[in-house]
Amino acid sequence: MSHQTHIDSRVKIGTHELQSRLIVGTGKYDSNSIMQESLEASGADCVTVAVRREKLYDREGRNILDFIDWKRFTLLPNTAGCFNAIDAVRVAKLGREILRKLGNPGYDWVKLEVLGDTKTLLPDPVATLEACKQLVAEGFQVLCYTSDDPIMAVRLKAAGAASVMPAGSPIGSGQGILNPNNFKIILEYLKGDDPDYPVIIDAGVGTASDVALAFELGADGVLLNTAIAHARDPIQMAAAMKHASIAGRMAYLSGRIPKRLYATASSPEEGLITSRPW
Amino acid sequence: MIEIEFNGETLRVDDACTIQDLLSSTHVEPRFCAVEVNLEIVSQIEYETYCIQPGDKIEVVTLVGGG
Numbered sequence A: 001m002s003h004q005t006h007i008d009s010r011v012k013i014g015t016h017e018l019q020s021r022l023i024v025g026t027g028k029y030d031s032n033s034i035m036q037e038s039l040e041a042s043g044a045d046c047v048t049v050a051v052r053r054e055k056l057y058d059r060e061g062r063n064i065l066d067f068i069d070w071k072r073f074t075l076l077p078n079t080a081g082c083f084n085a086i087d088a089v090r091v092a093k094l095g096r097e098i099l100r101k102l103g104n105p106g107y108d109w110v111k112l113e114v115l116g117d118t119k120t121l122l123p124d125p126v127a128t129l130e131a132c133k134q135l136v137a138e139g140f141q142v143l144c145y146t147s148d149d150p151i152m153a154v155r156l157k158a159a160g161a162a163s164v165m166p167a168g169s170p171i172g173s174g175q176g177i178l179n180p181n182n183f184k185i186i187l188e189y190l191k192g193d194d195p196d197y198p199v200i201i202d203a204g205v206g207t208a209s210d211v212a213l214a215f216e217l218g219a220d221g222v223l224l225n226t227a228i229a230h231a232r233d234p235i236q237m238a239a240a241m242k243h244a245s246i247a248g249r250m251a252y253l254s255g256r257i258p259k260r261l262y263a264t265a266s267s268p269e270e271g272l273i274t275s276r277p278w
Numbered sequence B: 001m002i003e004i005e006f007n008g009e010t011l012r013v014d015d016a017c018t019i020q021d022l023l024s025s026t027h028v029e030p031r032f033c034a035v036e037v038n039l040e041i042v043s044q045i046e047y048e049t050y051c052i053q054p055g056d057k058i059e060v061v062t063l064v065g066g067g
Helices: A032-042 A085-102 A125-137 A150-158 A180-191 A208-217 A234-254 B019-025
Strands: A011-013 A016-018 A022-025 A046-053 A074-077 A109-112 A141-146 A163-166 A200-202 A221-224 B002-006 B009-013 B033-037 B040-042 B057-065
Touching: A022 A032, A022 A234, A032 A234, A046 A085, A074 A085, A074 A109, A085 A109, A085 A125, A085 B033, A085 B040, A085 B057, A109 A125, A125 A141, A125 A150, A141 A150, A150 A163, A150 A180, A163 A180, A163 A200, A180 A208, A208 A221, A208 A234, A221 A234, B009 B019, B019 B033, B019 B057
Parallel strands: A022 A046, A022 A221, A046 A074, A109 A141, A141 A163, A200 A221, B002 B057
Antiparallel strands: A011 A016, A046 B057, B002 B009, B033 B040, B033 B057
């Protein structure tokens, strides 16, 4: 009997539909060509990018857009490096302008990131909520990076975020999902009466099993960057992340068995020819 | 000549300099950038006609790798 081995439906985030539930970043690669191959190996059809000043006196270097097929990938511009709502809204609008000029479908959304501290890169919840409200009012579909606090997640959804994206652990830390319980509560609160609302684990992924766990818990997507870009072999790790996301999602849809304290035999009791020690 | 601030640095440009002139002289790929003058975004259709004024603060940004 043949079995369906491809992943389930496309994931819908706001008005965008993605084939892959894995969203990957484009930062921190040793070279643009390794990035290019890693994006390919990840199977992602959405990649994040950052907005920065043009380097006016360094025209030797080519633009990252020379290495990303922006006619194929949906770009997701971020507001990384912003520490207040005013800057985040400004950067989001500049990103939108660039993507609009490119004709890329990602022009109307943004990964909102408003940081509170350079050491932990944890989000500033007050500024994040304020920026989220402003961007929603400006017509953006906001994918909102936040901590794993369930109450904050509820507030961001209520503010109109197209997706809430709790961090598994601090950005680039590779610690995985430190508090699966909080994450389960976030999923329950955000998706309980709205099962299609997308919740994406953003940040903290270290290796493939972290991705699988996120999906097994019920995440709709995973966004990661460093775990691929800084792996010893980024291209192979990108492929591992792809398989982990498919495996985790399929396991979630298949329904795992409950955990039990005692064993249950896999082989039948009937017809045993051996004797018991008691 | 007039003096403007361009991406945080002081720059002297011709009196009738447009955004398009500025991008050409600094070798910026116009397709891949966004331009902001005094915190207001200038759309691409205005690049050729928008005359830069003395003291304007201009930011030209592009996309880079990020997560």
